[in-house]
Amino acid sequence: MLGCVSRLRRLVRLVRHLPLQTSLLLLFLFCTVSVFVSAYFLYGAKQELEHSGGGVAGGEVASAVYDDLRVSPSRLLPLRAVSGGPGGEGGVRTDPVVLVFVESQYSQLGQDIVAILESGRFRYRTEISPGKGDMPTLTDKEHGRFTLVIYENILKYVNLDAWNRELLDKYCVEYGVGIIGFFKANENSLLSAQLKGFPLFLHSNLGLKDCTVNSKSPLLFITRSGQPLPGPLPGDDWTVFQSNHSTYEPVLLAKTQSAESVPSLGTMVALLPSVVQDLGLHDGIQRVLFGNNLNFWLHKLVFVDAVGFLTGKRLSLSLERHLLVDIDDIFVGKEGTRMKVDDVKALLETQRELRNHVPNFTFNLGYSGKFFHAGKTDGSLWYETHTSTHTSMYTLHRFLWDCINKSKQYTYCFYNLRTYTALFIKQTFFSPFRLFILPLLLSCSVPVLPLHTSHPLTFSPLIHLPSCPGSDEEDLGDDLLLSYVKEFWWFPHMWSHMQPHLFHNQSVLAEQMLLNKRFAMEHGIPTNMGYAVAPHHSGVYPVHLQLYDAWKKVWGIRVTSTEEYPHLKPARFRRGFIHSGVSVLPRQTCGLFTHTIFYKEYPGSPNELDKLINGGELFLTVLLNPISIFMTHLSNYGNDRLGLYTFKSLVAFLQTWTNLRLQTLPPIQLAQRYFSLFPNERDPLWQDPCEDKRHKDIWSKEKTCDRFPKLLVIGPQKTGSTALYLFLGMHPDLTSNYPNKETFEEIQFFNGHNYHRGIDWYMEYFPLPSNTSSDYYFEKSANYFDSEVAAERAAALLPKSKIITILINPADRAYSWYQHQRAHDDPVALKYSFHDVIVATHDAPVRLRVLQNRCLVPGWYAIHLERWLNHYHSSQVLVLDGQQLKTEPASVMDRIQKFLGLVNTVNYHRILAFDPNKGFWCQLLEGGKTKCLGKSKGRRYPDMDPEVRVVICQCKLFTDICSL
Numbered sequence: 001m002l003g004c005v006s007r008l009r010r011l012v013r014l015v016r017h018l019p020l021q022t023s024l025l026l027l028f029l030f031c032t033v034s035v036f037v038s039a040y041f042l043y044g045a046k047q048e049l050e051h052s053g054g055g056v057a058g059g060e061v062a063s064a065v066y067d068d069l070r071v072s073p074s075r076l077l078p079l080r081a082v083s084g085g086p087g088g089e090g091g092v093r094t095d096p097v098v099l100v101f102v103e104s105q106y107s108q109l110g111q112d113i114v115a116i117l118e119s120g121r122f123r124y125r126t127e128i129s130p131g132k133g134d135m136p137t138l139t140d141k142e143h144g145r146f147t148l149v150i151y152e153n154i155l156k157y158v159n160l161d162a163w164n165r166e167l168l169d170k171y172c173v174e175y176g177v178g179i180i181g182f183f184k185a186n187e188n189s190l191l192s193a194q195l196k197g198f199p200l201f202l203h204s205n206l207g208l209k210d211c212t213v214n215s216k217s218p219l220l221f222i223t224r225s226g227q228p229l230p231g232p233l234p235g236d237d238w239t240v241f242q243s244n245h246s247t248y249e250p251v252l253l254a255k256t257q258s259a260e261s262v263p264s265l266g267t268m269v270a271l272l273p274s275v276v277q278d279l280g281l282h283d284g285i286q287r288v289l290f291g292n293n294l295n296f297w298l299h300k301l302v303f304v305d306a307v308g309f310l311t312g313k314r315l316s317l318s319l320e321r322h323l324l325v326d327i328d329d330i331f332v333g334k335e336g337t338r339m340k341v342d343d344v345k346a347l348l349e350t351q352r353e354l355r356n357h358v359p360n361f362t363f364n365l366g367y368s369g370k371f372f373h374a375g376k377t378d379g380s381l382w383y384e385t386h387t388s389t390h391t392s393m394y395t396l397h398r399f400l401w402d403c404i405n406k407s408k409q410y411t412y413c414f415y416n417l418r419t420y421t422a423l424f425i426k427q428t429f430f431s432p433f434r435l436f437i438l439p440l441l442l443s444c445s446v447p448v449l450p451l452h453t454s455h456p457l458t459f460s461p462l463i464h465l466p467s468c469p470g471s472d473e474e475d476l477g478d479d480l481l482l483s484y485v486k487e488f489w490w491f492p493h494m495w496s497h498m499q500p501h502l503f504h505n506q507s508v509l510a511e512q513m514l515l516n517k518r519f520a521m522e523h524g525i526p527t528n529m530g531y532a533v534a535p536h537h538s539g540v541y542p543v544h545l546q547l548y549d550a551w552k553k554v555w556g557i558r559v560t561s562t563e564e565y566p567h568l569k570p571a572r573f574r575r576g577f578i579h580s581g582v583s584v585l586p587r588q589t590c591g592l593f594t595h596t597i598f599y600k601e602y603p604g605s606p607n608e609l610d611k612l613i614n615g616g617e618l619f620l621t622v623l624l625n626p627i628s629i630f631m632t633h634l635s636n637y638g639n640d641r642l643g644l645y646t647f648k649s650l651v652a653f654l655q656t657w658t659n660l661r662l663q664t665l666p667p668i669q670l671a672q673r674y675f676s677l678f679p680n681e682r683d684p685l686w687q688d689p690c691e692d693k694r695h696k697d698i699w700s701k702e703k704t705c706d707r708f709p710k711l712l713v714i715g716p717q718k719t720g721s722t723a724l725y726l727f728l729g730m731h732p733d734l735t736s737n738y739p740n741k742e743t744f745e746e747i748q749f750f751n752g753h754n755y756h757r758g759i760d761w762y763m764e765y766f767p768l769p770s771n772t773s774s775d776y777y778f779e780k781s782a783n784y785f786d787s788e789v790a791a792e793r794a795a796a797l798l799p800k801s802k803i804i805t806i807l808i809n810p811a812d813r814a815y816s817w818y819q820h821q822r823a824h825d826d827p828v829a830l831k832y833s834f835h836d837v838i839v840a841t842h843d844a845p846v847r848l849r850v851l852q853n854r855c856l857v858p859g860w861y862a863i864h865l866e867r868w869l870n871h872y873h874s875s876q877v878l879v880l881d882g883q884q885l886k887t888e889p890a891s892v893m894d895r896i897q898k899f900l901g902l903v904n905t906v907n908y909h910r911i912l913a914f915d916p917n918k919g920f921w922c923q924l925l926e927g928g929k930t931k932c933l934g935k936s937k938g939r940r941y942p943d944m945d946p947e948v949r950v951v952i953c954q955c956k957l958f959t960d961i962c963s964l
């Protein structure tokens, strides 16, 4: 109590407006009483909570994540780029695209098929199977558009009308294209029937058991044949295939659950094929037929092999799989979930065991040094407290209450509260709550400090305290872990597990990192792995450049990982990117969360975890991703050691059923491998951080999506976009970007290298939004129009923005560009006539052809417009007639105001005036003067030679249709 009193004195000095004696007396009284009362009360509460066995809920999160493969919408038409895979042998006469006939947009099997193709990064196109006819166009000139055909329902193929069937079969024979089909029996299916037109009999609605892989099947690649899989197959609606024709080779075989179920087969047949391969000996077409859907995990594996086999390995993954297992928050965990000595020994032992199957396998441990020996902090609480604002008594009250509820022990809750003590004192001095809590804080050696800053977070690292007594056993675990420091890989995870996006100041972040680095060096933890992970993915994506900079400065970080790019779900679309010298790799979920610590309490049932491993989501992740980085947490390695169980079981399962070669690499080499496999993922595609709630939550609060433009004027050049830019700027509701000195005022973000500077850079070109809602930012960059990449990038970042393009006769545009180059003393334009430029052939000098390109290519309006319309709805795009803009700008501006839906309408007839000297419309100033564009605009030059116009037309430089 002596300490208590001295601290009270210090406290009292802080608050001079209360009479000293009163406050002393009051506090002392409460100090004494509250300690006993609350200790009694809280101890009682703790006991109660323990009895109720209150496991912390994590179930919703877990089950939601596993659903990825199933809940995704069926995707019609998007062709996803092939990024990995071998493929591309010379002389291949088909595009590496799969044609998938689905039953409907929402049919389950169709979605399962598509999900696997997407996970493998294979391109595909879905079509709703027609009842009878109507094939999509299969060839393009002499080229096949598809390399494989998949039927969700093989009967749709069998029952095609003769014309279309012949068309498809002929295509398959001619281009060597195979067919995969599924036969899903229903209650109307005949028990036994011949497949129409094939020497093949089907026996349906069977229950099967004891499946084996036929080791002689030629399509096996990843699938390993070996011992049978004992037990029943899921469902009792199986179909088996029977044939005497040598074209059919079984792939999977199984027994019927009861001998009498197929009387026609007799009891002699022990094993029946449930998946058969048609070797093409019957009609020249290779097929693989499945006697059920993809619900059975082995079907998924065989399906992947079937796709690879039938496409001659063009759509196939190699056998190499890289695994990296991160164990995050190695010191952060609430008491009772951390590793004890035996757990640490088991971790090392399992690592040794795993190395027999995965050479050099090493657990990658992430640490926040602040929690070493004293990390009695529940991770989720920590996040919660860091993300909310601690400016009210209510927050503190709730924090404490939640903490006690969840952790069942109050000492560490107060321990946590230490950080906020200063704020606490200032804000809630007079509250009874404070008077109740404060003595407890004091009795737990919590120092009471004056408030230096209104920001509680920057305050936290300043406080170093003797820790409240915790579990010695767990502290010994920490010690043992550090004595094995050389056995593991390590990565920094911030000193106090705070979220980087909350810090706008790079040096504060760097300070935090330095604390962690100092900790690492004191404990011999290697600091040169070049890999780091941000708490809660914060700052990695959406990019918080301050984090990247501090990482590089303090640690030399070159690799990180996240689940958030482009989005958490669906998991199969997670990708990597490189920004500012840091490789960001996609991270996978393994089904273990901070709160899954007991096998028996696994969300759903323990069976659910085993399902994930034995052919479920986790197995599929490794099957379909050449590189998998898994994130687990400390708590998965104490208690039931679910982390060890999961990865040992996973590796054993993979080795039993696949030929995959499992390996590992340290993060930097892993990143190199990743981007050599998927080079087209290097460039990021920035998205609107406000379109994804998770992204918005981990985006700096100092940034706002209101700072993005809502209108893009995309050009092309020489059609009047600068005049339009001037006119738009005259509207009180519209605000243009600040000029960019490098690029003649335009920002030129979406088309070129500026894009790699990131969205923060882009936002800097727009003012901080005021509070009025009429802020409407716009920018004009005239070469967005014909850029190959601008439309996709703009739509990703500004999905709701409006797009304006201005078109004039492309021949005039080309000529104007040519004259523009002459006026800028371009030597090529000065040397050659316009006629020379437009008729230059492929053997002309390169510089001439470059000029020709800049004259002609932007004028291929249809191609460029189509690209913009692929990414923006037509109601968002306004195409203006540049000629009309020149002659009657005011009426064009009326149209634009309507298109933009502006609050205020401006009468441009009153504020624009024709300047006869300039020859174009200008801004009318007070006193009748005009403000016009500079000399470089509206330049006069000789008219185009009419004969050249004829040449342009005859050579069909812009269009097949001529209008002179």
Ligand SMILES: [Zn+2]
Pocket: 328, 329, 493, 497, 535, 536
């Ligand atoms: Zn963490």
